[in-house]
Amino acid sequence: MTEFSHLNASGEANMVDVSDKESTQRTAVAQAELSLSSDILQKIREHTIAKGDLLATARIAGIQAAKKCADLIPLCHPLPLSKVTIEIDEYHDGDEVGLRVQALCKTTGKTGVEMEALTAASIAALTIYDMCKAVDKAIVISKIRLMEKQGGKSGSWVREHD
Structure with a gap:
């Protein structure tokens, strides 16, 4: 088993x-998945959710969350994101x-964007x-989960089963 990378020799974060x-x-x-009632799904299809444009708001929230990931998760590095889509x-x-x-999150950098993608999906949900x-x-x-990642020392990874 791989050692945790966020612990020093004394076991401190x-x-x-x-x-x-x-x-x-x-x-x-x-x-991320949301199980909904048929009633809510119909209201989403008809754009009749009282609080406004649900899908646009969720997309914007997810993008903002990816950009703020390092502020939310203590040991994450701040990353210059080149693309975020929801x-x-x-x-x-x-x-x-x-x-x-x-x-989906993209960057060119020294560390991966898995946490940014997970944060974006979670906050949009x-x-x-x-x-x-x-x-x-x-x-x-x-089912908040990583589906795939590419780049870095460990290369590519794709989830094989749900």
Whole structure:
């Protein structure tokens, strides 16, 4: 098993020193899912959520979250993001319906953008919950996960199974 990179020799948390690492292009894609009632999904389709344009607001929230990741997660390095996109699509799985949020983040740097992508997907999902909670508080946010990453010393990785 790999040792935790954020612990020093005494076991104390610290920020990883990336100063000797080579800058490379890095990309990460993360996802979050929201299980919704059919009523909420219909209101989203009809653009009748009382708080306004749900999808645009969630996309902007996700982008802002990626940009603020280092402020939210204590040991993350601030990164110059070159691209952040948020895609939100419906899914249907048997009786379950909902929205799938996918965040893509890119940078050229010395450390990866996995945390930025995960933060973006999470905050976009939380924004959807916030805008829909007046209709139904039983929304479930789940499956927040990294789907793929590229670049850096460890190379490419793609999730094989959900």
